[in-house]
Amino acid sequence: MAVFKQLLNKIHLFSSRHESQTSDDEEEFKLPNMASLVIMISMNLLLQVSFFIVVSSSNKYAEYLGGNATFSGIIIGIPTAFAGLSLIPLTKYDKGVYKMPLHVSCFFAILGHVAYALAYRANFLYLILIGRCLNGVAFSMFMYCKRYCTDPRIVGIRRRTTLASWLVICQGMGMSLGPFLGGVLYNIGFSNSVFNGYTSPGWIMAGIYVVFWVLVTKYFEDIPQPPTMMELQSASDSNDIPMVVVEAKGRDAEASPNYSSAPTTRPPSPVDESFRAQLSLITRSQWGVIATMCWFAMLCFFILGSWEANLPVFGAAAGNLHWSPFAAGNFIALGGITCFPFLLANLLAARRIQDRKLLAVGTILGLAGLLIFVSILRTGTVNYGSLFACWWTVALGFNLATTVTLSLLSKQLPPEWNGRTSMAIQYSNYTGRVTGAIWGGSGVSVGMLNFVGLEIAMVGIGAVLFTTLWRDLKTKTG
Template sequence: MTPSTENGNQMDRTFGTSRRRSRIEHRPTEFLNELRPEIESIREENDMNTYSKHKNEYFLSTNEWDNSGAPSLTDVTSHVSTHSKNDNANMIPPKRSIALILVNSIMSDMSFGVALPTSPSYTQKLGGTDAFSGLVVGIPTLISLLMLYPMLLFATPKSAKGYTLYYRPMLVSVFAHSVGHLLYCMADQANWLYLILIGRMFNGIGFTMFLYHKKYTTDKLLVGQNRRTFLATLNILAQTLGFMAGPFLGGILAKGTRNLENRVFNQYTGGSWFMMYIWILFGVFLVIFYKEVYPKDDHTVLEKPVDVDENSGPLSLRHIYLLSFLGLAAFVSYFNISGYQTSIPIYANKLYNYNAYQSGNFISLAALVISPFVFFSTFLSRWLEDRHIMLIGFIIGIIALVLHLVLDTLHKIPVQAYFVLYSIMMYGFSIGSAPLVSLASKQMQPKYHVLSSVLFQVGLSLSNTVGAICGGAIYSITTVGFIGLCIGLSVVSFIQFLTLWNSMKLKLN
């Protein structure tokens, strides 16, 4: 074969190959359409391999491998489930809403305590007695008890489907306290004793928020289990600060205006005028900044509200016994605190010749002293169970009461000892009562959480009213009789608490 022939054949083969390649390249649409399913399949397989590789590297870094070297499905599920449960256990509502709830708690207690230093002298000026003065202090919580059911209907409408709308009672509290303080201030101008009582009754409508302070900080739908006792104790701290600021404010304004002859703004009404303006200002902040949480907000609600009519089982005898203890413990704790606070202006005036300003400072300084201890007590829930916190609190309170009874019987009760014992008693029963609603939320079925909160509020309202009346009449029932009554009620509650000790360790339902 000649070179020219070979070159020709080679050129023919090259030319033929080029023509075939050219035909393929020049009709790509039909060809690629046929291969596209295979290309997509290869691409998806490659993506899955890449994802699987990264996932395996993650489990390798977290040491969650089984014996075969592959991640265990059980371990993965357990890890995710545990992580989710921990997140739920530590969940809290929006912080600005918590702040407004706690500020409302402070201001409510300020409104309750601002009249303590001046109430005896104010009622006496208008023709009232010490017992009537105690009624003026205690009547608001009785009204709050009567208004409790209407407020529950207002705050939990059918449209909320079991969820509580806390914004509604907060607005009511702003309006009621503003009107109540205004009427209280106008009693001297009107020269009508009962206008003081009517004004305080309006304050009582605002005091229905005492229920919602505790309910919000322990709401099973909003607050994780690990945070309920912490937030409930923060509410106790807010109450303590309110107890401190209210009487101090009433006392210092009484001192600053005692020479005024104005019948509208004077030593008896200065504190209430101040509180009225503060409530109006708080209402503005409430409208602007408060954020309500609804069940549809998946990131801020732990679970769906429970239908109160659902068939989740009746109350057992143990549940009923627990609820009775809840109400009794709340009653005893706040009976002692409210009774002592109301009796201080009368008791200290007789023993130490204290005026309204000094009595207000006495009450306020005691609250200021225990405030740091109450604050540090908020962290006890990290290491102690609710029952242990309650045990410590009740023992401290009872010891302080017994020591006061001994010193009062011996007529050797200097003002320093009285101040220390009162402070210790208030601290003990404050932290002892703090976990009550939180404990009930952990042990009772969700269906009965509202019931437990209501029973707590009933005990609190009755104790503030009865305690204030007894404290105002401390010399009518004798000092020994008053302190002995506080001790007797505390011991009965403490014995019932001990009978429930083992049951409180685990859930009852």
């Protein structure tokens, strides 16, 4: 009988362990609602197209209205500065969910594209800038797309790099489709003071966002909101369970027998104490990893943004190229299209290869493209083929490197830090985009060797960071 009981206990223990293991596996591989996930990834694609659709013709549009190449770089990059500013109020009122930011993004995307299109009719240069600034508020959604794909409430730890790879695929598609559409629409022209080669990208994108907004309203399912302090207190009172929580913001704690009417210092809230406790648990090596990922998030978008802004200007100025906006758009798009199969392969590789190795491969590829560009500038062998080889390598390498910046941090830091790391990475992205676009627009005037030399130096700093912290960058695959 005793032997039989021991056997039953072992069976029960094995069953419990198996159920626990199954539960852990399900937690690591969980995914959000499919329709909502498709909407978020599609939103990322639309925002990428919105960002890049003006690249091929913004230089000519600005010149027509009295601007110059540097101003066109500002037009391309300035939205990300306003995206960063708009995140401050949005994150204060979003309650940790996503539907409200989606609605805000759709509204400002429509408004911004309409303003950009009306600048031609109004013959007012700065209306282009105003329109792009309004678009910038919509681009705040970039952060929410990243946060959604790494949110531990809905995405398992072994799915985050995979979903981040989808975002990078959309990034590559937007980088190809946007300039191509902008160039084609410019080439068609449409001899109309309202709808023409300069304004048609704005009108078409505004119409697309109207349709997409309807789909968001109908199909997007937000994640459940966490209970508020008042709701927790109410539940506690109904169950007669004492809770040590601070009352809702703006109210003092209730008086106690020892309470004195003399002024006292208000005790710190549990949220503040929790944040301090979490900060104390972050090790020096983890701070190094955070700094490294923020640097690469800024670096990749600085280089990609500078090349996208510079290619139309450099192509038009180069003696043997003489590119029109249509030719520049096709060139940029061709680089993105030919990178696309490799970005799809990265989607599969991300499930089996560590994030740090993906980062290293992307950085090495991108650096190779920069070094090749220096050599063809020095030897004077700039032509369509040699320039394309540089652009393709730069685009593929630094797009691959952007895959892991947030997903790696989300795997190393506590789940409660996902919102903060999303903000840190996104602000780094925005900094890279806006400064890169301005640097790219100024590339010809500052000298192309100086232009690419700064980028090589920045990659060198990144290489020192990730080689120093190589062991600390190790995380789970997937």
